[in-house]
Amino acid sequence: MQNTVQQLDDNDPLAHKRNAFVLPENMIYLDGNSLGALTRRSSERVQEVVRQQWGQDLIGGWNLHDWINLPQLTGEKIAPLLGAKSGQVIVCDSISVNLFKLLTTALSMQPGRVRVLSEQGNFPTDLYMVQGVQTLLGEQRCELRSVASEQLEQEFTEDVAVLLLTHVNFRSGHIHDMQRLTRLAHEKGILVIWDLAHSAGAVPLTLDLCKVDFAVGCGYKYLNGGPGAPAFIYAAEKHHSAVQQPLSGWMGHANPFAFTEDYQPALGIKQFLTGTPSILALAALDAALDVFADVDMHQLRDKSITMTEVFLALKDQHAELSELQLISPMDSQCRGSQLSFSHPQAYAICQALITKGVVPDFRAPDIIRFGFAPLYLSFANIQQAIEVLCSIMQEQSFLQSRFQQKRAVT
Template sequence: MRALRDFAAEAEALDAADPLRECRAGFVGSEASLVYFDGNSLGRPPAAVLDRLGAFVRGPWADRLIRSWDEEWMALPFELGDRIGAAALGAAAGQTVVGDSTTVLLYKLVRAAFDAAVTSDPRRLEIVADRDNFPTDRYVVEGVAAERGGRVRWADANASAGVDEAALRSTVGPETALIVLSHVSYRSAYMSDAAALTRVAHDAGAMILWDLCHSVGAVPVALDRWGVDLAVGCTYKYLNGGPGSPAFAYVAARHQERLTQPIQGWMGNADVFAMGPDYRPAPGMRRFLSGTPPVLGMLAMQATLDMIEAVGIDAIRSKSVALTEFAVRISDALLSPHGVSLASPRDPAWRGGHVTLSHPAMRAVTARLWERDVIPDYRDPDGLRIGLSPLSTSFAELERGMRAVEATLAAELAR
């Protein structure tokens, strides 16, 4: 009991000293007793969205109606993309667009990059990926390779340490067209050295595409400085865009005119309203759009971008590290005696915004925790994932949730 009391007091002190503590009140439900450990899957709704949605319905939709396309909506995918780029991606304007799902944008960019590589050098028929990547990434890579007469070459990945520079160098070569990797692993939270692995790709004459779904809004990203070619990411995790909110795509300016994306829709045409017989790709990032932008789905994330722009991504990262370090220390003290091991990197420099705890009972423990309004998620093998959103998670919430994990695990093991 002494350890529990000490952690509770420490949580109170950490919250009192937290420069981001006022941000938590900006989310619906943060005042409730429910413990939310799944902000890295679906973020809490920002409170500002309640007024924003109402104002949208009464104003641009009801009052301006179709005129809103000319007045603001046509430009929104690019304006919002530039905001995400500046606040969270380290990307200059004109390289990021919002629209479509992560899967669709992955398909567009993987195929566009593969086709461009083969056109330049017919030997480049390989797409390099790792088997520990998120299933969608692997499925898209396999599908594009089969569709375009290519093949997949799998890089060695440690489940808790990702793909390192040596493993990637031993995998790529003169036949590599594209490398597809996640910056932060969805399972272990391992954070890759994106700059180093991007250099490996370029040394081999290949392009690289980074999946930023578990990075954007939680850890600093520097796409331009790292020399990244392509990136995609979702907006419903740390950007709090809501279920199914549209993803974003980044294409470095140097590649935009030479890449041909495969889903030719009217929004990507050079003259959207020409309605002519032929498709001519628009200049810049517009060519990577296909259909009508999901305007409603772009509303909620703007409230979180307001917060990120106000506090800065470095402050968010500092709190993220403090949260995950606190979770690891509590786990070491309270859960390791029950046989729980850390399935995430212990060094925070290599760890993203979540922590995965491993034990054979974690599937059952997760189900029981949900019944108690403590919401982590489960990932095979044996992983209970603690997702900590720096803007909306308090240290006290984290401490309460970890105590519930310990109590539930103890009860499960006693059955």
């Protein structure tokens, strides 16, 4: 396997991308699906924005450095990663706030329908935002129904206004079939909102081809935009003239600096803006996206899949890792760029890994989640991570806890 790993790194067409990142020494970072790594471009750009653009040009920065169009310009860099043609993606606010805009917008487009269908085990903020809309509008205008994944399709009925799903599940990494589900939903007149938090930058996407209505996604995971980076909205062009989102702040106005008292939404995707965006936050994300400019997303996906397969193959060679139960799909085509395992001692194992320089993350109650960011991880990193994991699992504490658990069960 040593040879294979070496060969994989030698033949990795994305290996040079690692140089675009500033990575800590002595750390194998398998948590790019929580917070992406820092790019050199972001580091330089933020310094330029702070010291020169803000510090020296002050208010002039809005025009001189086109801050005013940054939400759209950054959106245009994300669009190709989503399979979206120009004019349909904009960067602003958080996923949660953007979901509120899209949920209320989609509901208003579906007179006579009130149900928002989602999935148990969806990322909680998605469900919380529907609950917020439901409490605000009342159940006669919004009613959340979340069902188990396998029940979803049978719930596609003409009562449903909106289908809200996360494309790649944050716990398991399971990928929904976007094209199929969108088509089936449309057959019943349902509008579809996809949450792409764990997809954008990790999995090739074809929103236009799938005729997706709306989507949101995250700037701080695989797009490497920095902690709490702004999120994005995708809205299919065909809906632009039919919608009016209720967070109608001045940045979404047709002419913000006319200071008129009546709200007139901008044409196109700009109408989804609300307040003044953080330019520091936007600039960090905008710069990080340049790393994707020449990346073939299918090549990136191939590397991602191979990484997860190598991880599983190496794991299978070690008996001491057998108690880590894979909860991600076995079929690599059906999972995103992560592998999740359950283990009764998941939290302690995560902490031990972090202490030894391998950083996964823990998701309550018992999941260890390893994320594979193909732009800055090598296959050698995977092998090293497995070795550290083995050394930890061999330690007395985990053996003992396993022993105690067995006793408790008996």
